[in-house]
Amino acid sequence: xxxxxxxxxxxxxxxxxxxxxxxxxxxxxxxxxxxxxxxxxxxxxxxxxxxxxxxxxxxxxxxxxxxxxxxxxxxxxxxxxxxxxxxxxxxxxxxxxxxxxxxxxxxxxxxxxxxxxxxxxxxxxxxxxxxxxxxxxxxxxxxxxxxxxxxxxxxxxxx
Numbered sequence: 142x143x144x145x146x147x148x149x150x151x152x153x154x155x156x157x158x159x160x161x162x163x164x165x166x167x168x169x170x171x172x173x174x175x176x177x178x179x180x181x182x183x184x185x186x187x188x189x190x191x192x193x194x195x196x197x198x199x200x201x202x203x204x205x206x207x208x209x210x211x212x213x214x215x216x217x218x219x220x221x222x223x224x225x226x227x228x229x230x231x232x233x234x235x236x237x238x239x240x241x242x243x244x245x246x247x248x249x250x251x252x253x254x255x256x257x258x259x260x261x262x263x264x265x266x267x268x269x270x271x272x273x274x275x276x277x278x279x280x281x282x283x284x285x286x287x288x289x290x291x292x293x294x295x296x297x298x299x300x
Contacts, residue, residue, distance in 0.1 A: 161258065161260055161265060161266070162258055162266060165230060165231050165258050165259070165260075168223070168225060168230055168231075169223050169230065169231050172197075172205050172206055172223050172230075173206075175199060175205065176200075177197035177198060177199060177205055178197070178198050178200075179195055179196065179197045179198070180195070180196055180198075181193060181194065181195040181196075182194055182298065184298075187209075187211050187294075188211050188213050189213060189214055190212035190213055190214060191212055192209060192211040192212065193210045194207065194208070194209050194210075194295050195207070195208045195209075196295070196296065203224075203226075203227065204224055204227070204292075204296065205223065205224055205225075206221070206222070206223050206224065207220075207221070207222045207224070207292065207295045207296070208220070208221050208222075209221075209222075209291075209295050214242055214244075215238060215239050215241075215242065216236065216237050216238040216239050217237050218234065218235070218236050218237070219234065219235040219237075220232065220233075220291060220295070221233045221234075222288065222291060222292060222295070224292065228259065228261060228262030228289075229257070229259045229262055229264075229285075229288035229289065229292065230259050231256070231257070231258060231259065232256070232257040232259075232288050232291070233254070233255070233256050233257075234253075234254070234255045234256075234257075235252065235253070235254050236252070236253045236255075237249045237251070237252050237253075238250050238251040238252075253269065253270070254269070254270055255267065255268065255269050256268040257284060257288060259285075259288065262285065262288075262289070263281070264276070264281045264285050264288070267284065
């Protein structure tokens with residue numbers, strides 16, 4: 142009998158997280174459906190092989206989506222950040238590692254996808270591949286800071 146309240150609480154929290162994920166997905170779909178203006182630029186200060194940053198803005202000039210393609214000698218990273226009221230809403234990262242140096246004919250040897258879900262700029266869920274990663278409050282705060290710092294870094298024009 143003592144397990145029932147615990148299981149009920151666990152199921153309730155799980156369903157709330159799924160509801161929040163569904164809300165984030167709807168908002169992301171709405172942003173993708175908007176007519177946004179975009180600007181792209183190159184940055185050489187983010188990695189040895191450079192980066193391409195694209196920022197999509199709404200009709201008021203507010204950034205709504207940022208895509209950063211960062212190239213390295215042994216791999217590449219793709220960060221896609223969706224923003225709501227200037228705060229992170231969803232962050233999708235794809236990290237690919239090559240089977241050798243870029244100077245050779247290389248293939249992608251590993252690929253890691255990570256999804257971060259935010260509510261009012263606060264991280265509430267992290268998924269690596271299809272697995273949900275349990276987060277402590279300290280890890281959530283670190284995730285909040287990481288996402289805000291990424292937005293500022295990618296919005297800056299660089300050197």
